[in-house]
Amino acid sequence: MNGLIEEIKKFVEERNWTQFHSPENLAKSISIEAGELLECFQWDGNNFDLDEVREELAEVFIYCAQLSIALDLDLIEITKDKMKKNALKYPVSKAYNKSDKYTKL
Numbered sequence: 001m002n003g004l005i006e007e008i009k010k011f012v013e014e015r016n017w018t019q020f021h022s023p024e025n026l027a028k029s030i031s032i033e034a035g036e037l038l039e040c041f042q043w044d045g046n047n048f049d050l051d052e053v054r055e056e057l058a059e060v061f062i063y064c065a066q067l068s069i070a071l072d073l074d075l076i077e078i079t080k081d082k083m084k085k086n087a088l089k090y091p092v093s094k095a096y097n098k099s100d101k102y103t104k105l
Helices: 002-014 023-039 050-070 075-089
Strands: none
Touching: 002 050, 023 050, 050 075
């Protein structure tokens, strides 16, 4: 994973795009690309173009990686930390086979 993050960072640096990648701009881009991902399922969630989903999902991930780079955050570390918190909020014994929010478990 770190190799992929470095590849994304290198891609941006080679094009001198870091100057455009403020946290605000990257957060906006994440939202825009997430909207485009959602659009893949807009009218029929069971009938979608998997190639389009792949493209949009990759865009969301790339912008998330770029935001983590801009904020000097380790994406793997913060994801592991969040998963630990989620495990506490959604213990298997209470959350198994349920979609309820943790406050309703």
